[in-house]
Amino acid sequence: MVNQRSYLLINPPMDYSLLRKEFSMEAYLPPLGLLYIAKQIEKRGQKVTVIDFVAEAFAEEKLQKLLEKTNVVCITVTSQIASSAEKLVAFIKKTTPKIPVIIGGPHCTLQKQHALNEMNADISVMGDGEETIGEILDVFDNKKTLAEVHGIFYRDAGEIKAGLPGCEIEDLDKIHFPSRHLVQRYSYGKRQIAGVTFFAKGKITSMVTTRGCPFHCRFCVSKSIFKKYRSRSAENVIKEFEEIAKEYDSVFVVDDNFLFEKKRAGKIMDLLIEKQLNIEIWISGIRVTDADANLFKKMKKAGVKSVEFGIESGNQEVLNYYDKKITLDQIRNAVALSKKTGFLTIGNFILGAPIETEKHMDDSINFAKELNLDFAFFYPYSYLKGSALWDDAFQKGIVKETDLFLMNNSREGLGNLSSEVFRNKIAEAYQRFYFSPRYLISQLIRQVFVYKNFRVFYAGLKLFLQQKEGSVFESINT
Numbered sequence: 001m002v003n004q005r006s007y008l009l010i011n012p013p014m015d016y017s018l019l020r021k022e023f024s025m026e027a028y029l030p031p032l033g034l035l036y037i038a039k040q041i042e043k044r045g046q047k048v049t050v051i052d053f054v055a056e057a058f059a060e061e062k063l064q065k066l067l068e069k070t071n072v073v074c075i076t077v078t079s080q081i082a083s084s085a086e087k088l089v090a091f092i093k094k095t096t097p098k099i100p101v102i103i104g105g106p107h108c109t110l111q112k113q114h115a116l117n118e119m120n121a122d123i124s125v126m127g128d129g130e131e132t133i134g135e136i137l138d139v140f141d142n143k144k145t146l147a148e149v150h151g152i153f154y155r156d157a158g159e160i161k162a163g164l165p166g167c168e169i170e171d172l173d174k175i176h177f178p179s180r181h182l183v184q185r186y187s188y189g190k191r192q193i194a195g196v197t198f199f200a201k202g203k204i205t206s207m208v209t210t211r212g213c214p215f216h217c218r219f220c221v222s223k224s225i226f227k228k229y230r231s232r233s234a235e236n237v238i239k240e241f242e243e244i245a246k247e248y249d250s251v252f253v254v255d256d257n258f259l260f261e262k263k264r265a266g267k268i269m270d271l272l273i274e275k276q277l278n279i280e281i282w283i284s285g286i287r288v289t290d291a292d293a294n295l296f297k298k299m300k301k302a303g304v305k306s307v308e309f310g311i312e313s314g315n316q317e318v319l320n321y322y323d324k325k326i327t328l329d330q331i332r333n334a335v336a337l338s339k340k341t342g343f344l345t346i347g348n349f350i351l352g353a354p355i356e357t358e359k360h361m362d363d364s365i366n367f368a369k370e371l372n373l374d375f376a377f378f379y380p381y382s383y384l385k386g387s388a389l390w391d392d393a394f395q396k397g398i399v400k401e402t403d404l405f406l407m408n409n410s411r412e413g414l415g416n417l418s419s420e421v422f423r424n425k426i427a428e429a430y431q432r433f434y435f436s437p438r439y440l441i442s443q444l445i446r447q448v449f450v451y452k453n454f455r456v457f458y459a460g461l462k463l464f465l466q467q468k469e470g471s472v473f474e475s476i477n478t
Contacts, residue, residue, distance in 0.1 A: 003141055005071035006047045009034045009182075012075060012085040013053040028054075028197055029188055029206040029252060033105055033129070034076050035178030040133050042179055050179075053088075055186040060091065067096045072140070074133075075121070076105040079385060079404040082118065089119045102136065104129045106225050107404075110386045113153045116160050124153045127225075128169045128211075130176075168227055172211065173236040177243060180205055184247075200305075201280050202249025209237045209268075213256035215287070216388070218323045219312075219350060222256055224386030229260070234267035238275065245277040250305075252282045259283075259290035266295055272302035282306045288326050288334035296341040306344035309334060314367020315360045318353050323388075328367070335371045347373040351429060352381035352408035352422050354389065354415050365429045369436050374446065378429040380422065381408050381415070 011031040031052060038048045049066065067073070073092055077085045089101055104125035108115045115124040123146070125132050135149040146154045151166025169175060189197025189204045197204055212226030244251050259265050272281075281304045288309050299307075311331055313319050319326060338345040347368060351361050368376045383390045383399055383406040393399040398413050399406060408415035408422050417425070433439065 004046060005140065006049070006069055007038075007041050007072045007074060008066055008070040009038055009048060009050045009074045010076075010088065011050075011052040011054055012077070012081050012088050013058045014081060014084065029204070029254065030178075030180065030183050030186070031076055032178055032206055032208060032254075034074070035180060035182065036175065037074060037104070037129050037133050038179040038182055039176045040130050041137065043176060044134070044137050046137070048179065048182060050182040052183060052186055055183070055188065063091070064095060067092065067099065070096075070099060072100050072102065074102045074104065077103050077107040077115070077119075078105055079107045079110065082107050082404060086119045089121050093120045102133075104132075106221070106386075109225050110221065110404075113160050113162065116153055116155065122155050126151045126153075127166045131169060132166070168211075168230070170230065172230055172232045177240050178207075180244075180247070197250075197252065197282075200250040200252070200282060203247070204250040204252065205244060205248045206252040206254050207237075207240055207244065208254050209258065210255045210260070214260060215257070215325065216323055217310075217312075218321070218388040219353070219381065219384070221384050221386035229257075231261055231264060234264055234271060237268050238271040241272065241277060241279070242275065245279040248279065250280040250282060252284050254284045256285050257287055257290070259286050259292075259295070262290065262292060262295060266298060269295070269298040269302040269304075273298070277303065279303060280305045282308075284308045285310065286334075288331045291334035291337050293337060293341075296337060296343070300341050300343065304343065306346060307338050308346040308348065309338075311347045311368075311371075312350045313353070313360070314349070314364035314370075315356075318356060318360055318364075321353060321355055322350075331367075332371065335373065339372075339374075344374050346375045346377070347371060349376060349378045349429075350381050351378050351426060352415055352417060354381075354393075354408070356381075356408075357416050358421065358425065361425050361429070365432050368429075368433050369439065372438060372442055374443065376429075376433050378426055378433075380426055382406060383414065 011034055034050060038050055041048050051063070051066065075085055075088060085103065085107075089103070092099065092101055100123065101121040102123045102125065103115060103119060103121040108124045109126045111118070112126060113124070123136065132149065132151045135144065136152070138144045139146055139149060146152065146156070146163055147161070149163040152163040153160055154163065189200060210229065210231040212229040213220070213222045214229045216223060241251070281302065283299070283304055283306065286307050286309055288311070309331070312322055312324060314328065316328055319328075335345055335347065349364050349368060351364060353360070364378075383393055383403070385404045390399060393414070394401070406414055407419070408417060409419045410417055411419070415422075
């Protein structure tokens with residue numbers, strides 16, 4: 001007989017002391033990591049509730065009522081919301097001290113045992129959590145001890161101890177699909193404009209077909225979270241597409257690099273064409289070096305509506321500094337091919353690399369205008385713990401061990417630009433891109449004759465107006 005318990009899985013609220021609300025990806029996409037864990041728990045016959053405090057307002061009274069019916073709490077943590085998660089854990093421990101609290105996610109993987117020093121949780125899970133949560137459930141069923149669980153740190157009589165060494169799941173096909181039904185009450189991607197979900201069709205969700213990235217961009221933390229790149233089989237991916245198509249109108253594939261294995265990507269597209277699923281597909285991660293005319297044509301036929309490139313900069317010196325291993329001409333060719341194929345073409349830029357001057361940033365803005373993308377996002381550079389650039393700054397004494405997420409600021413030795421200049425340059429980027437005559441005219445034509453959807457044009461206008469109200473920063477060291 002199953003010893004049934006009630007599990008409460010929580011996505012913590014955003015920490016708006018770091019980013020302005022309109023740039024926070026508020027209710028952008030479902031918390032896939034939590035939903036993967038939820039499915040593993042449900043498969044063991046347990047009751048699971050998911051509450052997403054990014055998609056709904058945080059309310060202590062509501063949380064308290066849920067805790068009264070809960071036996072175990074699980075919380076996902078990224079470094080950007082670590083301070084918010086810390087407060088959440090403190091509240092739970094103050095009001096219901098006997099409930100075990102398990103934390104996991106990228107922040108716990110990066111911080112290892114230090115995550116439990118920061119937060120008063122009982123168990124911290126590192127790396128892939130799907131198999132580990134099963135072992136933790138075995139502990140609750142008295143089948144093993146915490147010392148025998150892989151990939152965790154835990155508290156024992158006031159000490160933080162390590163379980164057995166963790167290991168990544170080699171065969172991703174063995175992992176059950178996420179329990180999306182647990183967040184059906186939320187409406188993702190439509191509340192604000194900080195991503196392309198705003199103009200996707202109907203009800204949206206997300207999926208991931210790979211874990212990790214084979215490249216080593218110096219601003220990225222992927223290599224510190226995933227030790228190696230792994231992918232699911234085309235057949236396994238199609239089964240999830242079929243499941244999604246029963247409930248959703250649009251799906252965002254949020255891999256770091258969906259087209260890295262072109263043969264696999266082509267097979268996925270062939271199967272999608274064969275299945276004729278009534279769903280729009282948005283690819284959120286593509287390298288410009290993987291742009292391929294034949295594959296793009298197949299993707300278009302399979303229902304792909306948009307591709308999103310990580311361009312990062314319009315200056316070759318900065319691209320080399322990031323170790324992107326791409327050229328400006330490769331970017332030009334990939335964007336041109338995407339637009340020729342008929343995809344809504346998105347470009348992501350990072351402004352404010354440690355070596356950047358205003359001239360470098362102007363190059364990126366001008367390059368975005370030259371490319372005439374359908375949508376461009378200009379993200380502020382951040383030192384992220386786990387990235388190669390953070391490691392370099394730490395070795396130089398510019399950042400401290402406890403600095404997890406720091407913006408460019410010349411006053412702190414974090415870059416060449418003051419926070420005021422940096423703030424203004426981000427706003428300027430949106431203004432110059434979205435209000436250039438070429439963009440306005442070309443978008444009007446493409447919306448009428450290609451996309452037949454004015455949401456893109458409206459989204460760009462609204463995003464610019466939001467930036468005019470102030471910087472993407474709520475507070476920065478000024």
